[in-house]
Amino acid sequence: MLLLLLITHVSVSLAVQCDLTKVAIIGGSYTVSDGGNVGSKVEYQCPKGKYPYPKYTRECQYNGFWTDQKAKTICKDVRCPRPVTFEDGDYEPRQPFYKVGDTLYFECYSGFTMKGPQNRTCQENAKWTGETTICDDNNGYCPNPGIPIGASKSGSSYKMENKVSYNCQQGLVMFGSKERECLEDKSWSGTEPSCRQWYTYDTPKEVAKTFSSSMLENVDTTNLEDRSDRSVRILKDGLMNIFIVLDTSKSVGQNRFDEAKSASILFIEKMSNYDIKPRYCIISYASKAISVVSLRDPDSNNADAVMEHLEEFQYDRHEDKQGTNTRAALHAIYEHLIEQELAYEREGKKEDFMKIHNVILLMTDGKFNMGGDPREEMKLIKRFLDVGIRKDNPREEYLDVYVFGLGSDIDQPEINDLASKKEKEVHTFHLQNVEKMKEFFELMIIEDDVFDTCGLSKYHSVELDPKKKATVMFPWIVKITITHNGIQYCKGTILSQYFILTAAHCFDLDDKTQKIHVKIDGKEYLVKDFYRHPKYDPISKKDKGIKRAFDYDVALLELQRNDKIEFSENARPICIPCTQGTAQALKQPGAPCSSHEKTLLSEEEVKAVFIAEESNKPMKEMHVLIKRGQKRSACLEAAKKAPELKNVTNIEDAVTDQFLCTGGIVPVADPPVCKGDSGGPLLIQVKRRYVQVGIISWGTVDHCDKGTRIKQTQKNARDFYQDIFKVLPWIQKVLEEKHEVLTFLPN
Known part of the structure; x- marks a missing residue:
């Protein structure tokens, strides 16, 4: 009888629904998950500059009532x-x-x-613009730490070892350090506090700026200048663990988990752009923690393998998704560290273990509800790594804990307590949802410190300005105009702050530099000199029936020394083979130049892109296949049918091994190149980097009519590109003679 009653009770509970007429909001809108059944959630949205009061969400409870059902929701x-x-x-x-x-x-x-801004403006996310404004008489040992808006401060003496403490006015939540101490190096311990409304969110741009600058304190790229103020430098052979901790509890749901997984993969991709190879450990947690990737895994330092493991991990691996056991996730990190230390000790390298820089990225959409307080587990991790224990050597540079609260149900004090507290750095973030987190990772690519890293673009960004879309997408593209017997339009690519790579056929030998106009991101640059390959001779093969030869179709433009390119998100250098930058992009540090060609051009059909432009239309990426090996024979056969080559006895005199070939309609129709594209790059994409392998040279068919590209590709149409590998020695010779800072690799 008791069993029957229990079953009946469960059946009734499962049938309960909450009244959907009780969830209206004044001045806004809302969505309801799961049709109002038990556990379904209402999420409110308000216009910009407003927020839903008293809460962002309501949940249907087992008693058939929504949480806070009696309170009317209104946009304030x-x-x-x-x-x-x-x-x-x-x-x-x-x-x-x-x-x-x-x-x-x-x-x-x-x-x-x-110190700080004189004016500060209230923003739509309830935060003031700028940093804390401070009035300082410069008489303290440490500078005045200031009083953030919304806070009060206790302590006005700034001598060494003096402390100040902060409190937020009623109703506000503190992020940062409640107490700070004046240190021997004249800095303040911890992080400057901020007092926030409960409905305050960080924008993706804000997070990208603060998180990226903090990460870059510990990451080095091949082109960064040395910085004496770095506490730790992680070089290509340095030691770093990155722990990614994903909340997979019931409230997250399948779709949001997939978004979090996608955002994490994006982060790993971005980190792979730097010249480091961290070991990854990925932990998914609900009521228990599951290690998706362990530190001990042999491929945990292989970004591609780690991303593949994470992509394969499914949300339903957690059979019980009810709980949010954050402590279990942190305990898993603790166990991984213990195991790693033992492995180092067995190899006689225990001292090296203590030199590892550990980064934890914890993502959660709610407060913990089982397993105990995660802050206690964080204390264990810090003690194990000897971080923040000894005053004479706190070792805080060896642990960075970033906590990302996603959504409105998080416990703000909890995520603040778990995160690291460091001077001039922010480690606690509250984002509106996981989609905003992915957006923030997209924005990570634009960083002042890596503007000079070759081959980067913001192609995948979700916030491109339509007016600047082309330059941001293709920041290495240069527009060149030459005035000689009319006007000739060509393209080129940025190699360095003073040199542009383009095609030789764009120029006549007697062209004057003042007739050559270079435009990058809308700005005109003055040309000091131009260099064509000494073996480029368009009339050299007339005796073989070739009216114009294109072998060695490469040129370099040198800009005036007082008119160098200032690298920015809209003006970046391209990667070319056999340089240190490309070695970084290919993840082949120390490999010879020959390995680049094997890696980039190893297949008979190689996926590549060129950048096309038509009259009054923005530049566009065109996908083509480079035909090599046996596939290249079709290019030779098609070239024989070109009217200009009908008198050529041996087609290989025209189509020499100087050229890469695309075009035709097999296996797919390649988009055609037009005259105005000449000198532009043929590119191979490597993750989020682009490596230039060819220069647009010539073709068998004119695919454009008055600046408009003909969509129908002819069967025998082929386009040819100067193979950069064939002219690299000359490019290197010119740049080295001009003392350009582009590091080439040995053969």
Whole structure:
């Protein structure tokens, strides 16, 4: 009888639904998951500058009521925190509250110097623009740490070992350090606190800026200048563990988990652009923790393998998704570290273990509800790594814990307590959802410190300005205009701050540099000189029936020394084979030049792209196949049918091994090249980097009519590109004679 009653109770519970008429919002909209059944969630949305009060979400409970059902939901105006106090200065206007668009104006008293912005404006996410404004008399051992808006400070002496503490005004949540100490190096311990509304979110741009700058403190690329202020430098042979911890609890759901997985893969891809090979450990957790990738795995330092393992991991691996056991996830990290230390000890390298820089990325959409307080497990990890234990050597540079709270149900104090606290760095982030996290990882590619890394673009970004889309997508492309007996349009690519790579056939020998106009990202550059390959001679094969020969179709433009290219997100160098930058892109440090050709051009059909442009249309990426080996014979046969080559006895006199070939309709129809594309690059994409292997030279058919590309590809149409591998010695010779900073590899 008891068993029957239990079954009946369960059946009734499962049939319960919450009343959908009770979830309306005034001034906004909402979505409901699972039709209002038990466990379904209502999520509210409001227009920009407003937020849903009293909560972002409601959940259907077993009693048939929504959480907080009696409270009506309304979209209220976003308000930024108001100043509690401002030391040694004044501000205006003084108001009981500040809404979006309001601006605060600060002024320091006589004898005090202002640090930070004079004006700060309230933003749509309830945060003030800029950093904390401080009035300092420079009389302390440490600088005045300031008082963030919304906070009060205890302690006004800034001598060594003096401490200050902070509290947020009622209703605000603190991110950062509640207490800070003046250290011997004249810096303050911990992270500057911020006082936030419960509905405040970080924008992807804000997170990209702060997270990326923090990560770059510990990551080195081949082209970065030495920085004496780095606490640790992770070089290509350095030691780094990266732990990615994914919340897979019931509230996350299949779709959001897939998004989090996709965002994590994107992060690993971005990290693979740097000249490091960290070991990855990926942990998925719900009621228990599952190691998707372990530190001990032989391929845990292979980014491609790690991404593949993560891609294969499925949400339903967690049979019980009810709980959020964050402590179990952190305990798994602790066990991996113990196992790694033992492995180092067996090899007699225990000291090396303590030199490993550990980075933890924890993503969660809610507070822990089982397994105990995760903050206790974080203390164990810190003690094991000897981080923050000894005052004389806190070793804080060997552990970075970044916590990403996703959505409105997170426990803000909890994620703040778990994250690292470091001077001038931010490790705690609250994003609106996992989609915003993916957007932030997309934005990671644009960093001032890596503008000079070759072959990067922002092609996959979700926030491209349509007016600048082409330059951001293809930041290495150069537009060249030559005035001689009319106007000739060509393309080129940026090799360095002073040199442009293009085609020799774009120029006549007697062209004057003042007639050559170079445009990059809308800016005109002055040409100092141009160099054509000494073996380029268009009339050299007339005796063989070839009206114009294109062998060695390569040229270099040198810009005026007072007019160099300033690298930016819209102007970057391209990668060319046999250089140190390309070795980094191919993940072949120390390999000879010959390995690049084997890697890039090893197949009979190689996927490649060229950049096309038509009249009054933006540049576009065109996908083609480079035909090599036996496949190249079709290019020779098709070339024989070109009218200009009908009198050529041996077609290989025209189509020499100088050229790479695309075109035709087998196995697919390759898009055609047009005259205005001449000098532009033929590119092979390697992850998110592009390596130039060819220069657009000539073709058997004119595919354009008055600047418009003919869509129908002819069966025998073929396009030919100068093979860069064939002219690399000359490019290297010119650049080295001009003392250009482009490092070439030995053969």
